[in-house]
Amino acid sequence: MALFGTVDAISKDDDAWLAQAVQLAVENVAAGGGPFGAIVVHDGEVVASGVNRVTHDLDPTAHAEVVAIRAACQALGTFSLAGSMLYSSCEPCPLCLAAALWSRVDRVVFAADRDDAARGGFDDRAFYDLFGSDRATWPTSVRNLRVEGCESPFDAWLARPDRTPY
Amino acid sequence: MALFGTVDAISKDDDAWLAQAVQLAVENVAAGGGPFGAIVVHDGEVVASGVNRVTHDLDPTAHAEVVAIRAACQALGTFSLAGSMLYSSCEPCPLCLAAALWSRVDRVVFAADRDDAARGGFDDRAFYDLFGSDRATWPTSVRNLRVEGCESPFDAWLARPDRTPY
Numbered sequence: 001m002a003l004f005g006t007v008d009a010i011s012k013d014d015d016a017w018l019a020q021a022v023q024l025a026v027e028n029v030a031a032g033g034g035p036f037g038a039i040v041v042h043d044g045e046v047v048a049s050g051v052n053r054v055t056h057d058l059d060p061t062a063h064a065e066v067v068a069i070r071a072a073c074q075a076l077g078t079f080s081l082a083g084s085m086l087y088s089s090c091e092p093c094p095l096c097l098a099a100a101l102w103s104r105v106d107r108v109v110f111a112a113d114r115d116d117a118a119r120g121g122f123d124d125r126a127f128y129d130l131f132g133s134d135r136a137t138w139p140t141s142v143r144n145l146r147v148e149g150c151e152s153p154f155d156a157w158l159a160r161p162d163r164t165p166y
Numbered sequence: 167m168a169l170f171g172t173v174d175a176i177s178k179d180d181d182a183w184l185a186q187a188v189q190l191a192v193e194n195v196a197a198g199g200g201p202f203g204a205i206v207v208h209d210g211e212v213v214a215s216g217v218n219r220v221t222h223d224l225d226p227t228a229h230a231e232v233v234a235i236r237a238a239c240q241a242l243g244t245f246s247l248a249g250s251m252l253y254s255s256c257e258p259c260p261l262c263l264a265a266a267l268w269s270r271v272d273r274v275v276f277a278a279d280r281d282d283a284a285r286g287g288f289d290d291r292a293f294y295d296l297f298g299s300d301r302a303t304w305p306t307s308v309r310n311l312r313v314e315g316c317e318s319p320f321d322a323w324l325a326r327p328d329r330t331p332y
Contacts, residue, residue: 018313025319029326035319055330058245060269061232070225079224089319091310094297095268098261100306101293103226107307111316120320121331127267131260131297140266141273144257147184150277153191153201153255154286160195164221165287 017041017087018111024051025064025089032056035089035120036064038096040072040105042084048072064088065096069103079166081105090117093124094131102166183207183253184277190217191230191255198222201286202230204254204262206238206247206271213250214238230254231262235269245332247271256283259290260297268332 017039024037034052041047050067054060065088073079082104086092090112092100100108114125135142157163183205190203200218207213216233220226231254239245248270252258256278258266266274280291301308323329 014311015313018311019315022313022316022319026322029319029322029329032328032330034332035323037319054245054268054332058239058243059236060239060245060247060332061227061236061265063268066227070227073224073226077224079220079226081226089316092308093264093268094260095264097308098259098264098293098297099227100308101289101296102220102229102259102261105306107309109309109311111311111313112320113310113312116317116320120323123267127264130267131264140271142258142263142266143273143275144279145180145184145275145277146279147181147188147277149185150188150255151282153188153195153203154278154282156192156195157201157286162198163195164198166200166220166226 013041013044014087014109017046017085018089018109020046020049021064021087021089022111024049028052028064034064034122038064038068038086038088040068040081040084040086042072042076042081047075047084061095063093063096065092066099069099069105073103079103085109090114091124093117093122094127179207179210180253180275183212183251184255184275186212186215187230187253187255188277190215194218194230200230200288202254202256204230204234204252206234206250206252208238208242208247208250213241227261229259229262231258232265235265235271239269245269251275256280257290259283259288260293 028051036052048071053062085107088110117124194217202218214237219228251273283290
């Protein structure tokens with residue numbers, strides 16, 4: 001596994017950053033969007049924010065944290081947010097938590113949780129439950145068919161000395 | 167949980183769709199990108215494809231499946247891919263698998279798996295292992311701070327009779 005940050009100290013600013021994410025979430029509901037907001041903080045400054053834009057953008061991946069991570073990478077000119085922190089109005093769902101891992105942020109701090117989201121009618125908790133269960137029991141079929149040549153992309157990748165890992 | 171599809175029959179075309187996804191992955195390596203490709207199939211037709219664009223787009227969420235799902239939604243004019251199938255050259259990582267769940271595709275079929283990805287130096291398997299472990303043991307800090315008012319976005323959401331669930 002690539003190295004990523006281990007900063008775990010409570011910041012005196014955590015409450016303020018979370019309040020900002022919650023405020024974004026409330027405002028997004030007023031604007032017709034989903035009740036989620038997030039910000040990315042780097043060196044004590046907000047470098048990007050995001051709100052849930054799934055229905056607005058017709059994009060099921062446009063969750064607040066994903067939107068904020070994408071925007072932060074654009075703002076900083078990098079695909080790695082190592083050294084940054086992600087604050088979210090609600091517990092990141094598996095999509096958003098994995099996005100946070102891939103983005104290499106040092107810390108994730110959230111306010112409400114999957115049970116609050118479930119009260120709002122959202123599947124965050126249901127999807128966490130699926131991730132903790134045997135895929136064979138999922139309502140969505142997830143199946144592996146190991147077709148001939150399926151390893152060839154990785155062979156090609158490893159054969160490129162100029163590849164950019166991430 | 168919202169309902170989603172339960173189509174689980176093996177399609178005689180599965181091998182061909184997977185071969186197409188693998189070919190996209192190989193071509194993407196030749197173009198300087200990551201070794202991953204995906205397609206979304208609806209009514210027997212490819213409606214969108216995606217390749218890994220993380221380093222090209224400076225977007226840690228631009229995995230092949232996410233790119234394909236976003237493109238399919240744009241092509242079909244919807245934030246729900248119920249009735250569609252996602253084919254990927256490699257096992258979707260937690261980000262991509264959760265994106266598939268949120269997109270409501272009926273089926274996910276993949277060729278290579280997380281162990282092949284690990285051979286290529288990718289963290290898919292490592293992140294699956296994290297999802298299966300106690301967050302307190304993660305190298306990335308993920309912390310809940312239940313600030314005052316954190317439920318207010320959901321209160322606002324439930325108070326809107328014209329909200330669009332997803």
